[in-house]
Amino acid sequence: MASDSEPKAVDPAFTKSVVDKGADTVTLCFQCGTCTGGCPSGRVTAFRTRKMMRRVQLGFKDEVLPAEELWLCTTCTTCDERCPRGVKITDIIMTLRNMAVREGYMAEAHKNTARSLMKSGHAIPLGDAFRKMRETLGLHSEPPTVLSDKEALDEVKKIIKATHFDELVG
Amino acid sequence: MAKYSLFLGCIAPLRYPGIETATMEVAKALDIDMDILDKTSCCPAPGVFRSFDQDTWLAIGARNLSLAEEKGAEIVTICNGCFGSLWEVADKIEHDEKKKEYANSILKEIGREYKGGVKVRQFAELLYTDVGLDAISAKVTKKLDHIKAAVHYGCHYFKPDIVKEIDNRERPKTLDELVEVTGATSVDYRYKNACCGAGGGVRARAKEVAQAMTDQKLEAMKESGANCIVDICPFCHLQFDQGQSGLRTSFPVIHLSQLYVMAFGLDESKNGFDAHAVPVKF
């Protein structure tokens, strides 16, 4: 990533592709900083929502897509709701993350969560301790979800193939 | 009241199964006609799966909605993540014909269709709106006046508030009132409306950042004199319950359904408090 003193690579096609993907409200941002002011993540990190919006407007692709801060947003939507310009910030961040993943920026921890969904239809595994706990509560050891219905799980797996999610995660 | 079907999701049945049983006990006590929606999968989680690929998120969400549609039931969630995802998928399909076509082109491959219009509910707002505080109050047999709760709404409960019309995002009151109807006090604290820190895939990817947000809330709760946390989401629940292991604080973390099991004098073993990292005792 370029430091602040170096000239930055501007890629207008990047701004356009973000806009074309439906995140068009990014162009409305007038840099008031309301989003940053209420951001719970920005309170504890150097992530600045306002700056991210500006970088997208200016086409600083290399400062946006590979950046770790893109993944520090909790999607709490406080910023969306307060933005005086109606910028759909969380939707924009989602679009940017989808683009980042396509460029190969996907953390191992997130790949593992994705693999869990691909395998079991749930985001987390069910181990023996929790099976037992369920039984103690009078429940079936597996909940009546895709975990206890192979056909239903196959449906989810087919969706994952049809959207090519499996190829994306690798 | 409508016919309801409970969407289980991942964290409740797989980490805090007591939230699942407590919810069903409470529904029974309040004569809510609700069964469990079977064959469902992950909602899919908004912070992770929507971040990776919005098409997959939409299609799997639409499949879950189609299961409720088949039953003619409103889909009820006990998790703000599930609520956020299912509500948004339903909303996008409702207002964007292209998205609806796309979702159905994928569902067609598994012989399903989602026509649209399924109501997505959060159990807390269902209690507030469809059951009402008076009916809930009538079931309280054990006043919980020893409880000083720091309530945590969680982000995807009332936002976007103009559209959802559940509560005011800057000055919410529904959960405070749902808690106080048991005789408990809801205390005010700094950062009350702030995120727990876990969402958006942050817990999985940058645990220390998630924890820093949680710590700010815990610190504020401590200053407020609260003696427990009451939430309506198993993911926030996990974040607060496991996020206190440094033992700076030791607030019991209680889901609203579990609180009602206590207040209604129902079988407390159904709360599954064994799953909790911080013991639930006062």
Ligand code: SF4
């Ligand atoms: S609140 Fe809206 S207009 Fe203001 S800086 Fe943030 S995105 Fe831009």
Ligand code: SF4
């Ligand atoms: S949605 Fe993300 S960027 Fe916006 S306030 Fe919340 S954490 Fe910050």
